[in-house]
Amino acid sequence: MNAQTAIPEVKTREMSYAEAIRDAMAIALERDPTVILMGEDIGVYGGAFQVTGDLVERFGTDRVMDTPISELGGAGVAVGAALTGLKPIFEFQFSDFAALAMEQIVNQAAKMRYMLGGEAAVPLVFRMPAGSGTGAAAQHSQSFEAWFGHVPGLKVVQPSTPADAKGLLLAALEDPDPVIIFEHKLLYKMKAQVPEGYYTTPIGKAQIMRPGRDVTIVASAIMVHRALEAAEKLAKDGIDAEVIDLRSVRPIDRDTIIASVRKTGRLLCVYEGVRTLGVGAEISAMIAESEAFDYLDAPILRLGGAEAPIPYNPDLERAAVPQAPAIEAAARQLVRREV
Amino acid sequence: MTMKDKVETAQDNLPFAIRHFSPDALRAALKKMYLIRLFEEGAEDSYTRGLIHGTMHLSIGQEASAVATCMELTDADKITSTHRGHGHCIAKGAEVGRMFAEFFGKETGYCHGRGGSMHIADVKTGNLGANGIVGGGLPIAVGAALTAKRLGRDDVTICFFGDGANNEGAFHEALNMASVWKLPVIFVCENNKYGMSTSIERSTAVRYIADRAVAYSMPGETVDGNDFSAVAEAMHRAIARARAGEGPSLVENLTYRWRGHSKSDRNRYRTKDEIESWMARDPIARFRADLITHGILNDESATALQQAAEADVAQGIEFAKASPAPQITEVTKFVHAEVSA
Numbered sequence: 001m002n003a004q005t006a007i008p009e010v011k012t013r014e015m016s017y018a019e020a021i022r023d024a025m026a027i028a029l030e031r032d033p034t035v036i037l038m039g040e041d042i043g044v045y046g047g048a049f050q051v052t053g054d055l056v057e058r059f060g061t062d063r064v065m066d067t068p069i070s071e072l073g074g075a076g077v078a079v080g081a082a083l084t085g086l087k088p089i090f091e092f093q094f095s096d097f098a099a100l101a102m103e104q105i106v107n108q109a110a111k112m113r114y115m116l117g118g119e120a121a122v123p124l125v126f127r128m129p130a131g132s133g134t135g136a137a138a139q140h141s142q143s144f145e146a147w148f149g150h151v152p153g154l155k156v157v158q159p160s161t162p163a164d165a166k167g168l169l170l171a172a173l174e175d176p177d178p179v180i181i182f183e184h185k186l187l188y189k190m191k192a193q194v195p196e197g198y199y200t201t202p203i204g205k206a207q208i209m210r211p212g213r214d215v216t217i218v219a220s221a222i223m224v225h226r227a228l229e230a231a232e233k234l235a236k237d238g239i240d241a242e243v244i245d246l247r248s249v250r251p252i253d254r255d256t257i258i259a260s261v262r263k264t265g266r267l268l269c270v271y272e273g274v275r276t277l278g279v280g281a282e283i284s285a286m287i288a289e290s291e292a293f294d295y296l297d298a299p300i301l302r303l304g305g306a307e308a309p310i311p312y313n314p315d316l317e318r319a320a321v322p323q324a325p326a327i328e329a330a331a332r333q334l335v336r337r338e339v
Numbered sequence: 340m341t342m343k344d345k346v347e348t349a350q351d352n353l354p355f356a357i358r359h360f361s362p363d364a365l366r367a368a369l370k371k372m373y374l375i376r377l378f379e380e381g382a383e384d385s386y387t388r389g390l391i392h393g394t395m396h397l398s399i400g401q402e403a404s405a406v407a408t409c410m411e412l413t414d415a416d417k418i419t420s421t422h423r424g425h426g427h428c429i430a431k432g433a434e435v436g437r438m439f440a441e442f443f444g445k446e447t448g449y450c451h452g453r454g455g456s457m458h459i460a461d462v463k464t465g466n467l468g469a470n471g472i473v474g475g476g477l478p479i480a481v482g483a484a485l486t487a488k489r490l491g492r493d494d495v496t497i498c499f500f501g502d503g504a505n506n507e508g509a510f511h512e513a514l515n516m517a518s519v520w521k522l523p524v525i526f527v528c529e530n531n532k533y534g535m536s537t538s539i540e541r542s543t544a545v546r547y548i549a550d551r552a553v554a555y556s557m558p559g560e561t562v563d564g565n566d567f568s569a570v571a572e573a574m575h576r577a578i579a580r581a582r583a584g585e586g587p588s589l590v591e592n593l594t595y596r597w598r599g600h601s602k603s604d605r606n607r608y609r610t611k612d613e614i615e616s617w618m619a620r621d622p623i624a625r626f627r628a629d630l631i632t633h634g635i636l637n638d639e640s641a642t643a644l645q646q647a648a649e650a651d652v653a654q655g656i657e658f659a660k661a662s663p664a665p666q667i668t669e670v671t672k673f674v675h676a677e678v679s680a
């Protein structure tokens with residue numbers, strides 16, 4: 001199912017997205033004695049979303065460490081440990097709480113190598129459960145990928161499938177620099193075939209989930225699935241949408257997106273973060289500045305989160321982020337040149 | 340009136356609350372404790388029935404702390420609350436109907452359906468809001484106390500927080516500023532032994548949170564948080580100090596949450612024995628018994644208070660069900676002040 005990650009001869013197993021992440025962490029803990037897990041309630045509780053699960057029973061409290069409720073300090077300890085020889089995987093209970101640790105992530109981890117002229121490295125992974133749809137309201141539902149994507153020195157990925165969640169986490173651990181992984185909360189229970197054993201999914205590569213001729217839809221995380229749903233509907237009316245899973249916000253895969261837009265002549269960006277100054281703005285500008293510009297048959301469209309915090313009421317919450325019918329309608333508009 | 344005679348002669352041996360508050364105030368306090376318990380049971384039940392979505396953090400077992408802490412406050416006094424904030428909200432004077440409406444996501448709710456349980460607030464009665472961020476309210480409370488001092492008002496701010504929150508930097512920064520500027524704020528730690536699954540022993544370098552007060556040159560006191568009178572007495576001292584311009588205090592109420600941390604807790608970090616031993620120390624049953632012992636109530640009138648609270652809760656749920664939902668087109672309403680054309 002996943003051309004760029006699943007090697008055909010490799011055995012696969014059905015796993016949920018959460019299980020695939022746990023599998024990656026177990027493999028990492030087994031392969032590399034310098035890997036440690038840190039976070040709030042990741043031990044006996046198993047993590048707020050049960051991602052670490054039973055890892056503390058298998059690897060002990062020295063390697064699966066519950067931290068106090070101290071995001072700034074905890075992230076900073078992870079930075080210091082990474083600087084001196086450990087490889088921490090630090091879990092924020094919700095990505096929203098990374099706001100408390102911005103100092104260590106943005107001012108320290110991201111810039112350390114550069115500020116010290118290449119003499120130091122901070123190889124660590126921040127795991128961040130993200131996104132809306134759980135009824136947890138404004139401080140537990142945000143999508144911060146554009147925030148972190150704005151910071152040179154960080155790498156930022158957003159897996160949309162169990163296989164990518166595992167492969168990107170293992171790739172993040174191989175990476176010599178800090179990597180942020182946004183895990184979408186609504187995907188934790190999603191099941192699919194996942195290759196067994198060790199493999200990595202390259203950071204910085206988008207993936208064509210559905211090839212098509214008429215319109216390019218670049219989506220990320222949960223929006224990939226909504227875009228695929230919309231593409232099925234569009235196909236019934238003879239509109240052939242190409243759906244690209246962005247996978248990596250920084251670095252961004254220019255080549256795949258530009259080639260697709262050259263082919264289809266139409267671009268729709270779909271992302272959950274607030275629309276203004278979001279990931280779609282970057283992709284739109286990238287196309288406007290590229291050779292694909294001459295191939296555009298319609299203006300570029302962006303669908304993003306509302307210019308508002310995520311509301312509690314479930315109907316308002318749904319209305320605050322793109323849903324499949326809106327994606328379908330926007331693609332139709334583009335194809336009919338109604339914009 | 341043999342009972343009354345006995346009470347007067349033994350005045351000094353009476354619990355603080357019985358000496359200090361009027362019988363009416365004590366009865367109202369017991370009713371509020373019932374209201375909190377029944378409100379949360381009602382919310383839990385509505386959640387199970389799918390009428391409420393998301394998650395919620397119940398304070399069942401901690402009612403004495405909320406109500407006794409707020410006993411001496413007026414609407415001019417402020418509180419900042421936490422994710423476990425339903426009890427604080429009721430203790431400060433909110434109506435359960437508008438609280439249920441908020442939980443049901445309705446326009447008539449305290450936050451017009453935008454906030455839900457984790458952001459429940461009632462600004463008019465001085466509740467500046469629950470908080471989804473652990474420790475988020477600590478510096479905000481200091482700011483509210485700064486306002487009172489600058490504007491020459493004598494109101495105080497009560498800052499509720501959990502034992503887990505004491506390990507956030509915000510806690511330490513807030514206490515330091517409050518002390519340096521001698522602000523009228525009382526930091527009230529509801530120490531229920533755990534921050535989610537992590538016990539104090541595993542997370543905190545001091546045995547009692549009140550031990551931290553020394554580092555910020557303010558009084559720190561640890562009391563039995565399930566003893567209404569003990570909490571009220573500690574708060575009385577701290578509030579008097581704050582209103583007299585002498586600065587902040589830290590009060591730690593030792594208590595226990597009977598329910599899991601939130602809706603997703605499997606209780607794997609604590610024993611059934613521990614939970615049961617705390618359920619045997621029910622703060623409501625204890626306060627009720629104390630009031631009966633001291634002749635403030637009899638069994639019948641106590642039961643009548645409980646039934647009145649039950650009726651309020653039932654009515655509140657009906658109000659919430661019958662209330663309208665927000666307009667779907669108003670997602671961006673309240674992001675900024677509305678500027679009239």
Ligand SMILES: Cc1ncc(C[n+]2csc(CCOP(=O)(O)OP(=O)(O)O)c2C)c(N)n1
Nearest residue numbers: 097423471472473501502503504533534535
């Ligand atoms: C900054 C931040 N970190 C983590 C969380 C997740 N979280 C919510 S409540 C909680 C435990 C808080 O413990 P405590 O302060 O003792 O309050 P209690 O839940 O026991 O009432 C945690 C870890 C959060 N909401 N905000």
Ligand SMILES: [Mg+2]
Nearest residue numbers: 501502533534
């Ligand atoms: Mg606690």
